Amino acid sequence: MASRRQLLRWSAALGAPIVFPVPSGIVPLALAQADVGKPGLKTLSGRPLNMETPAHLLDDEATPGHAMFVRNNGALPDSVDPADWRLEITGLVETPLSLSIADLKTQFEAVRYRLQMECGGNGRAFFSPGASGNQWTFGAIACPDWTGVRLRDVLRAAGVKDSAVYTGHYGADLHLSGDPDKPPISRGVPIAKAMEEHSLIAWAMNGADMPFVNGHPLRLVIPGWPGSCSQKWLTRIDVRGQVHDGPKMGGQSYRVPAYPVAPGAEVPDDDMVIIESMPVKSLITFPQTGVRRSAGAAFELRGHAWAGDRAVQAMDVSIDFGRSWQRADLAAPVNRYAWQRWRTQITLPQAGYYELWARAADNSGNTQPPVPPDWNPRGYLNNMQHRIAVVAL
């Protein structure tokens, strides 16, 4: 017999009481943890499923599906059928639309862009005092090639009214309590962001189906802004006449203080503002932290850098805890909102312990601090420098 404790757990998770005793060893199918095809990622939480990518698995130019981080506020949809999928466009539009994925593919121009997506809470683990939420370190960032249609083309087909100010996004994921009427998360963006050339309704990643846990068969990609703007398993876009007020839009979710606050401060909700662009940031993706290298011999150090709505202008690395910096080669993005490849040759002068630090600068004069900046109650927007440990022999 299952214990009372297991029954309580299952009952709550399934949203309905289990009235019959469950035979020992049988786990309700809905709770079975599937292999989600993400080898090497660190699971921060099984339910809701949250997984972070170690930096060295992000070395590809375009992030493969198996390496993309997973962020969920709710439970995965029970099942998805691309052939039956519908996307509704509702709210302040002249003509509400109900589109199949085939409609999207045939009625609008398909485009493919490499677009960064980063969780707003990436880096939360380093804030002190700590902030509640998933304790992401560096790995809640990905930059795959996305294929889809421009969100603006679809919104224009529906005819956005002049009174529209914001979008509200809805997906097929489920509230953790099992309540079917409760969206686990519904965020949105200002109409101007939705109308940008690179804001997509995407059905493919790197030319193939995207992983189910990353939103297959349809998701939004709103590049440069917190990933929560890019609703997964997208079912509806509601055009609003006010700033969207769905779950995780208000209070302290995805919002930061309007002014600098002391670490640990209680900040009133009214003084919090919605996060828009993510900050300038970079990763060392090769080599992996912990390697040994020969003293006096040059080796390549490389990674990616990105800057939300802006572009990265310069990239520097340090082998001496930031006392001195050397300039790295920095490639242009393949398109706006793609991360930028940087690389340089490093020589460690003598045997010893080194930390290699990376620091990007954007085209607005912002760079990355060595410590977490701008403490905020929920631990967002930490763009501190990434480092790896290397021993020279």
Add this chain to the structure above:
Amino acid sequence: MNALFQKPGQAIAIALIAASAVLLGAGVLGAARFESHEVKPALPLTAAQQRFRELSRSWPTEPTYALTFDARYPSSPSLTSMRAAFDPSDDYSGLPRTGAYELVDAYCSGCHSLQIVMQQRASHARWAALITWMTETQNMPPLEEDEAAVLTYLAEHFSAN
């Protein structure tokens, strides 16, 4: 706080940081660390080179973020890797066995895995606000007379500092 450090994982993490800080205690712990990245020596090593290799075996494979940010509070584990570890094979997922661990397991694991509880770094006030948010808006059953014990447990083991 002492109970926290009885976990083997924490003992190892603390031992490793102590080793890197004061260059002590290489031994068995250190031997496992850099092995997969060994550089094969091309020539016979000098005594000094051999000494350096032995010394460096205990050095960290991760950068020293914890040392940097815990300088003022050297005994306070601020990184999740140094806290009570989630253990899926354990009946109570690795919850420290003090106080209200059974209540925490029963109330929290109905909706989400205990892994999400155990990685939190939240103050008592923040834990209280989270419970209120969950009961008022997320369909959590009210804790009523259990709330004080649950909050005490959460704030003690999964605190902001």
